[in-house]
Amino acid sequence: MTAEKNPILFGRTAGLSEKVNNFCPGCLHGIAQRLVAESIDRLGLIGQTVGITPVGCAVIAYEFYSCDMVQAAHGRAPAVATGLKRARPENTIFTYQGDGDLASIGMAETIHAATRGENITVIFINNAIYGMTGGQLAPTSLPGQITQTSPYGRDVKVAGNPIRVCELLSSLDGVALAQRVTVNSPSNVRKAGKAIRKAFEYQNEGLGFTIVEILTTCPTNWGLAPNKALGWLEDNLIPYYPLGVYKDIKAGE
Amino acid sequence: MAKVTVSIEYCKGCGLCVQFCDQEIMQLNTEVITQKGYHPAHCVDQESCNACLNCAMMCPDVAITIER
Ligand SMILES: Cc1ncc(C[n+]2csc(CCOP(=O)(O)OP(=O)(O)O)c2C)c(N)n1
Ligand code: SF4
Ligand code: SF4
Ligand code: SF4
Numbered sequence: 001m002t003a004e005k006n007p008i009l010f011g012r013t014a015g016l017s018e019k020v021n022n023f024c025p026g027c028l029h030g031i032a033q034r035l036v037a038e039s040i041d042r043l044g045l046i047g048q049t050v051g052i053t054p055v056g057c058a059v060i061a062y063e064f065y066s067c068d069m070v071q072a073a074h075g076r077a078p079a080v081a082t083g084l085k086r087a088r089p090e091n092t093i094f095t096y097q098g099d100g101d102l103a104s105i106g107m108a109e110t111i112h113a114a115t116r117g118e119n120i121t122v123i124f125i126n127n128a129i130y131g132m133t134g135g136q137l138a139p140t141s142l143p144g145q146i147t148q149t150s151p152y153g154r155d156v157k158v159a160g161n162p163i164r165v166c167e168l169l170s171s172l173d174g175v176a177l178a179q180r181v182t183v184n185s186p187s188n189v190r191k192a193g194k195a196i197r198k199a200f201e202y203q204n205e206g207l208g209f210t211i212v213e214i215l216t217t218c219p220t221n222w223g224l225a226p227n228k229a230l231g232w233l234e235d236n237l238i239p240y241y242p243l244g245v246y247k248d249i250k251a252g253e
Numbered sequence: 254m255a256k257v258t259v260s261i262e263y264c265k266g267c268g269l270c271v272q273f274c275d276q277e278i279m280q281l282n283t284e285v286i287t288q289k290g291y292h293p294a295h296c297v298d299q300e301s302c303n304a305c306l307n308c309a310m311m312c313p314d315v316a317i318t319i320e321r
Contacts, residue, residue: 008320010309023313024265030313030315186305
């Protein structure tokens with residue numbers, strides 16, 4: 001060992017492949033993806049991790065990680081993860097899903113994997129819209145939010161109320177960790193990284209279902225520049241979806 | 254002082270690093286157009302960089318390398 005310090009203070013993590021990601025400029029999917037890849041790397045799990053990509057803007061994210069990846073049918077990532085984890089319990093298994101994928105078409109798979117206490121980690125990207133398909137209303141779109149399919153704003157009398165996924169899942173006994181974070185500032189990015197690493201550690205201790213919900217932006221379909229989108233997230237998404245730990249079976253230990 | 258390099262392969266000119274650099278030394282370089290058609294970010298004053306890593310934390314494209 002030399003006493004010399006590593007000259008690289010920050011660089012691309014080995015958890016990412018060398019490919020340029022497909023996300024739009026300024027889309028916070030990119031930060032979330034980097035944090036997941038970095039967590040796998042920092043915990044020394046690259047060789048034993050299998051990720052599952054959703055249908056949505058992260059559909060081809062199997063190109064962007066250096067660990068093994070599987071692509072699931074729309075909303076079915078937790079079911080695929082269940083199969084993988086039961087067949088290969090020694091592997092670390094995560095899904096990475098948008099709010100359309102997880103909370104709309106895939107809500108049944110999500111709730112049942114959670115209540116069964118499947119020992120998997122779900123990374124849930126809540127940007128309050130369907131990004132990939134052009135900005136339709138998602139289960140998580142806010143009351144009054146203008147989308148392609150709610151041009152006058154979400155009318156909760158017609159379209160129902162948004163779903164707060166962490167709060168909903170936190171009532172289930174199979175859930176070991178349910179935490180909501182965001183990546184809209186450097187300090188929040190660091191906190192989000194910690195939450196993701198904690199979820200992977202809980203999984204590797206066999207504690208049960210872990211979910212980290214990450215509030216992100218969709219500058220393209222929100223119709224806002226990347227910096228303005230951060231402001232919209234701060235002013236609208238965080239008040240409706242408060243950050244915090246909703247369930248932690250180790251809390252108080 | 255730290256050395257901040259932006260990869261023009263990865264940078265999409267979103268400007269988030271510019272917004273979060275308190276030293277105000279990150280700028281979009283309008284003299285350059287990347288292969289994808291963006292003006293990439295660059296550091297205009299390496300001497301003033303305090304290695305806070307804010308720019309790297311906020312880069313969705315992991316385009317930034319910071320060295321001692
Ligand atoms: C069975 C099926 N139904 C519908 C679609 C169309 N579709 C593609 S992506 C998507 C929703 C994506 O939204 P979200 O999960 O929020 O992810 P984002 O793109 O915002 O990251 C939908 C409905 C599909 N591909 N397959
Ligand atoms: S459509 Fe929205 S969520 Fe999808 S990559 Fe673009 S900005 Fe991100
Ligand atoms: S490390 Fe900090 S001071 Fe240096 S360029 Fe990045 S944001 Fe600015
Ligand atoms: S945050 Fe990254 S992608 Fe955006 S302008 Fe800066 S270096 Fe380029």
